[in-house]
Structures are given as C-alpha cells and as structure tokens.
Amino acid sequence: xxxxxxxxxxxxxxxxxxxxxxxxxxxxxxxxxxxxxxxxxxxxxxxxxxxxxxxxxxxxxxxxxxxxxxxxxxxxxxxxxxxxxxxxxxxxxxxxxxxxxxxxxxxxxxxxxxxxxxxxxxxxxxxxxxxxxxxxxxxxxxxxxxxxxxxxxxxxxxxxxxxxxxxxxxxxxxxxxxxxxxxxxxxxxxxxxxxxxxxxxxxxxxxxxxxxxxxxxxxxxxxxxxxxxxxxxxxxxxxxxxxxxxxxxxxxxxxxxxxxxxxxxxxxxxxxxxxxxxxxxxxxxxxxxxxxxxxxxxxxxxxxxxxxxxxxxxxxxxxxxxxxxxxxxx
Amino acid sequence: xxxxxxxxxxxxxxxxxxxxxxxxxxxxxxxxxxxxxxxxxxxxxxxxxxxxxxxxxxxxxxxxxxxxxxxxxxxxxxxxxxxxxxxxxxxxxxxxxxxxxxxxxxxxxxxxxxxxxxxxxxxxxxxxxxxxxxxxxxxxxxxxxxxxxxxxxxxxxxxxxxxxxxxxxxxxxxxxxxxxxxxxxxxxxxxxxxxxxxxxxxxxxxxxxxxxxxxxxxxxxxxxxxxxxxxxxxxxxxxxxxxxxxxxxxxxxxxxxxxxxxxxxxxxxxxxxxxxxxxxxxxxxxxxxxxxxxxxxxxxxxxxxxxxxxxxxxxxxxxxxxxxxxxxxx
DNA sequence: AAATATCAATTACATATGTAATCAAAACGT
DNA sequence: ACGTTTTGATTACATATGTAATTGATATTT
Numbered sequence: 001x002x003x004x005x006x007x008x009x010x011x012x013x014x015x016x017x018x019x020x021x022x023x024x025x026x027x028x029x030x031x032x033x034x035x036x037x038x039x040x041x042x043x044x045x046x047x048x049x050x051x052x053x054x055x056x057x058x059x060x061x062x063x064x065x066x067x068x069x070x071x072x073x074x075x076x077x078x079x080x081x082x083x084x085x086x087x088x089x090x091x092x093x094x095x096x097x098x099x100x101x102x103x104x105x106x107x108x109x110x111x112x113x114x115x116x117x118x119x120x121x122x123x124x125x126x127x128x129x130x131x132x133x134x135x136x137x138x139x140x141x142x143x144x145x146x147x148x149x150x151x152x153x154x155x156x157x158x159x160x161x162x163x164x165x166x167x168x169x170x171x172x173x174x175x176x177x178x179x180x181x182x183x184x185x186x187x188x189x190x191x192x193x194x195x196x197x198x199x200x201x202x203x204x205x206x207x208x209x210x211x212x213x214x215x216x217x218x219x220x221x222x223x224x225x226x227x228x229x230x231x232x233x234x235x236x237x238x239x240x241x242x243x244x245x246x247x248x249x250x251x252x253x254x255x256x257x258x259x260x261x262x263x264x265x266x267x268x269x270x271x272x273x274x275x276x277x278x279x280x281x282x283x284x285x286x287x288x289x290x291x292x293x294x295x296x297x298x299x300x301x302x303x304x305x306x307x308x309x310x311x312x313x314x315x316x317x318x319x320x321x322x323x324x325x326x327x328x329x330x
Numbered sequence: 331x332x333x334x335x336x337x338x339x340x341x342x343x344x345x346x347x348x349x350x351x352x353x354x355x356x357x358x359x360x361x362x363x364x365x366x367x368x369x370x371x372x373x374x375x376x377x378x379x380x381x382x383x384x385x386x387x388x389x390x391x392x393x394x395x396x397x398x399x400x401x402x403x404x405x406x407x408x409x410x411x412x413x414x415x416x417x418x419x420x421x422x423x424x425x426x427x428x429x430x431x432x433x434x435x436x437x438x439x440x441x442x443x444x445x446x447x448x449x450x451x452x453x454x455x456x457x458x459x460x461x462x463x464x465x466x467x468x469x470x471x472x473x474x475x476x477x478x479x480x481x482x483x484x485x486x487x488x489x490x491x492x493x494x495x496x497x498x499x500x501x502x503x504x505x506x507x508x509x510x511x512x513x514x515x516x517x518x519x520x521x522x523x524x525x526x527x528x529x530x531x532x533x534x535x536x537x538x539x540x541x542x543x544x545x546x547x548x549x550x551x552x553x554x555x556x557x558x559x560x561x562x563x564x565x566x567x568x569x570x571x572x573x574x575x576x577x578x579x580x581x582x583x584x585x586x587x588x589x590x591x592x593x594x595x596x597x598x599x600x601x602x603x604x605x606x607x608x609x610x611x612x613x614x615x616x617x618x619x620x621x622x623x624x625x626x627x628x629x630x631x632x633x634x635x636x637x638x639x640x641x642x643x644x645x646x647x648x649x650x651x652x653x654x655x656x657x658x659x660x
Numbered sequence: 661a662a663a664t665a666t667c668a669a670t671t672a673c674a675t676a677t678g679t680a681a682t683c684a685a686a687a688c689g690t
Numbered sequence: 691a692c693g694t695t696t697t698g699a700t701t702a703c704a705t706a707t708g709t710a711a712t713t714g715a716t717a718t719t720t
Contacts, residue, residue, distance in 0.1 A: 012433070012434075012437060014394065014396060015396055015399075015418075017394075018392060018394045018396040018397055018399075018400055019396075019400050021392050022392060022397060022400040022401065023400075025390045025392065026390070026392070026401070027404070030675090030676060030677090031676070031677070031678095032676075032677095039441040039442075039444075039445070040699090041698095041699060041700070042676095042677085043678085043679080043699080043700080043701095044698085044699080046677070046678060046679085047678095050678090056393060057392060057393050057394055058390060058391070058392055058393070059390070059391045059392075059393055060355045060356070060388060060389070060390050061388070061389045061391070062348060062351050062352060062355065062356070062387060062388055062389075063386060063387050063388070063389055064344065064347075064348045064387055066344060066345055066348040066349075067348055067352060069345075069348075070348055070349050070352040070353075071352065071356075074357070088345075103342070104342075107342065111369040112369075114369075115369070360705090360706060360707090361706070361707070361708095362706075362707095370669090371668090371669060371670065372706095372707085373668095373669080373670080373671095373708085373709080374668085374669080376707070376708060376709085377708095380708090
C-alpha cells in the first residue's frame with residue numbers, strides 16, 4: 001500500500017507536469033490561465049514549465065538542415081573567441097561556395113552599414129571578397145571610405161585588389177584608397193623604401209584605421225591564386241612550406257599557430273602588417289573549402305579575426321585541426 | 331541566375347528563421363538579445379518565432395504516456411460542454427481503476443475545499459465514490475456539510491450510501507444528512523408518501539442545495555452493484571433494457587440520450603431527482619471501465635455532469651458512442 | 661518625375677513572465 | 691506540547707513579450 005501511495009503521488013505529480021506542459025506548449029495558454037484552471041498559483045506553474053523542459057518531458061526540435069550550422073556557429077565563437085560566426089551549409093556544387101560566402105559577407109556588411117558604425121572599410125583580396133563586392137546592393141551613405149589592405153598582383157588579371165576596392169567604393173559611394181604597388185617588393189629593403197613614401201604611408205594608415213576589414217586566406221596548393229599568381233615565380237613554394245607555412249593572410253604566410261613564418265618573402269610584402277591588423281576592431285575572415293581548413297584554423301588560432309564566414313564542412317575540419325595544433329602546443 | 335538569386339533569398343530567410351529559433355528555443359536568449367545579435371528589431375524576432383512554430387520548423391513534443399490523456403480532456407470538455415475533465419491512463423490491472431479514479435476525485439475535492447467555495451457536498455454511491463472518500467486527507471474546515479443524494483441499499487452490505495456520506499463527513503469535520511430509506515420504494519405512491527415526510531423533504535432539499543455532487547453511474551450488466559443489489563429481485567433487468575435503459579444515475583435509469591426511461595421503477599426512486607441535479611452547479615461524474623462507456627456517454631449527452639473523472643480507454647469509447655447517438659438523433 | 665501604394669522598421673504600451681522575498685503551514689525532533 | 695526546520699503559497703517587482711499604431715523608406719504607377 002505504501003509503495004502504491006508513493007506511486008500515485010509521483011503519478012499525480014507527473015500528471016500535473018504534463019497538464020501544465022500541454023496547456024502551455026500545445027494550447028498556448030498563459031501561465032495564469034493554467035494556474036487557475038489547475039487550481040494552483042502562477043509561480044508554481046512557472047517552475048513546472050521550467051522543470052518540464054529541463055527534465056526532457058518537453059522536447060523541442062528544430063527541423064532544418066541549417067540547424068547544425070547555427071549550432072556550429074556557437075561552438076566556433078566559444079572556441080576561438082569570435083564575436084560572430086556565419087556558417088552556411090556546404091554546397092554540393094563546390095564552385096558555388098565563393099558566391100554563397102560572398103553573399104553572406106555582403107549581408108553582413110549591409111547590416112553593419114545600416115548601423116552607421118563603420119565609416120572606414122578595409123578589403124583584402126580573393127574570389128570570396130570579389131563575390132561579396134559583386135553582391136553589395138548599391139546605396140550610398142555619406143562619409144564612407146574604402147581602402148585596400150594590400151598591394152596588387154602583377155600577373156594574372158582575374159581578380160585585382162584595386163578593382164575590388166574601387167568597385168566596392170563605387171557601389172556604396174565611398175572614398176577609395178589603395179596600395180598602388182605590387183604585393184611583393186623585390187627585397188625587404190625595397191619594400192621599406194616603398195613604404196616610406198608618403199602615398200604608401202597614407203594607404204597603410206588608412207588600412208590600419210579601418211573600422212572593419214573583410215579578407216580571405218589562401219592555402220599552399222595550386223588552387224590558391226596567391227600561390228599561382230602572387231608569389232614571385234623564382235621562389236619555390238616548397239621553401240615557404242619548409243618554414244611551416246600553411247597559407248597566407250594578405251600575402252603574409254603564417255604557420256599553424258597563425259604566426260608569420262620566418263621567410264624573407266614576408267618582409268617583402270606590401271600590405272597591412274598582421275600586427276596592425278590586430279588593432280582593427282572587426283576583422284571578417286571569409287573563406288571556405290576543405291583545402292583552406294588548415295589556414296583558416298591557423299588564422300583563428302592566431303586570433304587574426306573576430307568574425308568568420310565559412311561553410312559547415314570546412315569549419316568543422318578547421319575546428320578539428322585547431323584542436324590538434326593546440327594539443328601539440330599546450 | 332535569377333533562380334539562384336531567389337534561392338539565396340529564401341535560404342537566407344530560412345537561415346534567419348533557424349538562427350532565431352535556435353537562439354530562442356535552444357540557447358534561451360531573450361528576443362532582444364537575438365534581435366541585436368542578428369541585427370534586427372525585436373518585433374521581427376517575435377514574429378519569426380511565431381512563424382517558426384507555425385511553419386513546423388520548431389517541433390515541440392511532450393514525452394509522456396499522460397500526454398494523450400490531457401489532450402483527450404480538452405476534447406471531452408469541448409464535446410460535452412464540460413467545465414473540467416480528468417482523464418487517467420487506463421491501468422493494466424482493471425481492479426485498480428476505482429482506486430485511481432477515487433484518488434483523482436479526492437484530489438479534486440481537496441482542491442475545491444481549499445478554495446473554500448463549496449460548503450455543501452453531495453455524494454452518490456459506488457465503489458469509485460467509496461474510494462474517493464477513503465483517499466480524502468483528514469482535515470477540517472468549519473461550516474461544511476455532506477449529504478447523501480440517494481437512499482440506501484437493503485441487500486448487499488459491501489458499500490452503503492450512509493457509510494460513504496458519514497465517512498466523508500467525519501474526515502472533513504462536516505455535518506451529515508442522508509436519505510434514511512431504501513433506494514426503491516415498493517411503489518410510486520409509497521415513494522411520494524415517504525418523500526412527503528419532513529425528514530425526507532429536508533434530506534432532499536439538502537442534496538439539491540449542494541454546491542458540488544460526486545457521483546458514479548452504473549451499467550446494466552451483472553458487474554453493476556445497483557443491478558445486483560439495488561433493483562428489486564422481482565423486477566427483471568430485461569424490462570428496463572427494453573425501455574432503452576443503458577444504466578443508472580443515482581438509481582434512476584436513463585436511455586442513450588441521458589433521459590430517464592419510461593419505467594415504473596424510476597418513479598419509485600428515493601433519490602435526488604435528475605431534474606434537481608441539473609440545478610447543482612458542479613456535478614462530478616466519476617466512473618470508468620469499458621462496461622460503463624455507454625452509460626457515461628448517455629450521462630454526458632444528457633448533460634447531467636459538468637465534470638468527468640474517467641480512464642482514457644473508456645472516455646474514448648464514450649466519445650465514440652456519443653457520436654453514434656447524436657448522429658442518429660440529429 | 662510626382663504621387664500613391666506597399667512594405668518593413670520603429671515606437672509605444674498593456675500584458676505575461678521569471679525570480680526573489682515574505683509569509684503561513686506542516687512536519688519533525690526535542 | 692513546544693519550538694525548530696522545512697516546505698510550499700503568496701506577494702511583489704523588474705524584465706520580457708505580444709501587438710497595435712506610427713513612421714519612414716522603397717517600389718509602382720500615372
């Protein structure tokens with residue numbers, strides 16, 4: 001009898017829980033309505049609703065392939081101390097990825113511009129950034145400026161840093177400034193000489209003063225435009241790889257910790273230095289594709305960005321690689 | 331390209347929806363937090379949450395065998411115009427049903443008593459009512475009264491209407507009054523003569539003045555205590571069945587519409603008349619078991635109760651039977 | 661190009677919600 | 691039987707929510 005009684009007690013407790021949950025989640029009654037219908041007080045109903053959710057009596061499921069992305073965004077933010085992550089489902093057609101990521105970037109920039117906060121926008125280089133600019137809806141806010149954060153390429157005309165910056169500037173009615181020079185000088189000394197010129201001082205200052213910078217990273221394979229058309233022909237990529245390079249940010253090659261590798265090429269780069277990039281409040285890293293997972297991981301571990309725009313598959317891989325790196329280092 | 335663009339539009343719309351839903355339902359952020367995190371306004375987030383629920387993006391499920399009961403309660407209330415329905419899962423051990431329903435009744439009565447509203451409580455007869463009384467926690471509120479709403483049985487001592495009423499009265503410290511007579515008089519004339527006596531006038535008035543009445547119904551099978559021990563031995567049950575009786579409320583036999591059947595026995599009943607029962611604000615019908623489904627349906631169709639305490643299986647069957655009855659009648 | 665229509669963002673407000681503090685009752689031990 | 695501890699109900703209040711009205715921006719039509 002005693003056991004029976006306690007069972008009844010529990011049963012009626014669960015009954016109450018189910019009743020409350022039903023009325024609240026299924027019928028949409030207010031907590032007060034439920035309380036008076038069930039002959040209790042509202043605070044209790046409130047507690048019971050919480051209990052119902054915590055105990056798993058109530059299960060809430062999101063029914064979309066996008067759910068996993070949103071969850072991943074949270075994980076990435078926590079793992080890399082990001083302020084924001086935008087993860088899109090990896091498309092079946094890989095060639096559509098740049099366009100998708102670019103669209104996401106354009107949306108973000110539009111959002112930021114509507115808040116009127118960023119006045120100076122820095123742009124890097126790459127297919128994804130190019131696509132972002134293409135997708136920017138044309139509108140004008142007064143007082144905006146766009147600056148390229150890196151020098152241009154001398155070979156291969158597919159995408160040019162000057163074009164990207166000036167196109168964006170035209171679309172949003174902004175002032176525009178570039179590094180009017182090739183990305184790599186012939187030597188470290190040459191670089192310093194160029195940078196000491198007034199126009200470059202100014203370009204560099206403009207870039208460093210950006211409120212937000214949108215940039216991509218490049219990997220070390222032949223798929224990278226930087227590897228194919230940026231790095232001087234007489235410099236074998238293997239040299240960089242031997243120094244631990246796993247990719248570049250603004251033409252500056254970094255290792256798996258995100259630190260610039262010890263190679264002369266880095267000293268020849270005409271671009272916003274990585275150290276100065278850290279002074280920029282918002283750095284949006286927009287890159288995707290499994291081949292870039294390692295550089296993305298490196299850039300994030302090195303805390304070169306506070307915002308990531310990426311595809312799901314690559315982001316997961318990057319998380320994995322980053323864990324390996326920190327496990328070795330730590 | 332056009333198709334691609336529109337896909338992107340939809341995609342980003344769904345992305346927003348999923349993002350909002352995720353933050354709200356999974357991470358428990360407030361709508362304002364979500365709005366600012368996603369760069370929109372709160373009203374939009376609010377709308378999106380509604381959309382997410384309506385569109386089926388968010389699925390909320392209650393994970394309990396009791397869920398079906400609570401849903402059924404709502405259906406029963408709407409179908410029969412009940413103020414309240416308490417449906418418990420049908421137990422595997424049928425013999426436990428009366429105890430379970432009794433417990434539910436006791437809980438309800440306790441609840442009502444705590445509200446201090448009902449001062450006069452009427453009780454019928456039956457195993458379920460007996461169990462309810464047994465389960466009542468002993469406590470006292472001043473000014474309560476209990477009255478039996480029907481006469482007693484002369485054969486079979488298992489459960490007595492007097493005992494039920496007086497036991498309940500004792501437990502809650504109430505005054506008590508009965509119909510101190512057998513449930514059936516020898517004739518209609520005899521019944522009228524008895525009822526004209528002062529004590530019975532008083533008992534009847536007490537019963538009719540109840541704030542709440544707890545009663546059960548009986549079916550026409552041998553399982554019914556009323557059939558076995560209440561109906562005079564010289565009266566074949568078949569006579570009542572021929573008149574369309576499908577069971578009794580307080581010894582008064584009703585047809586499938588819930589109307590008293592045209593049989594002399596009904597005129598011999600010493601109990602609160604069904605017409606007077608309709609004057610009682612709260613009539614709690616507590617009965618269960620598949621054999622009683624038909625009477626329960628009849629009683630509900632006849633609107634003799636505003637509260638039902640029943641088991642799931644029986645309640646479903648009663649719903650079904652009631653639909654048949656009203657389909658024929660309408 | 662001007663005027664209108666349409667849509668979404670902002671504001672505003674009444675209501676609902678979550679939570680802490682107070683209060684009453686019951687259970688427990690002394 | 692009295693006081694203590696624990697439990698749950700009530701109150702109170704700051705915050706969050708749902709919704710309607712207003713405003714402003716964009717698109718459409720004449």
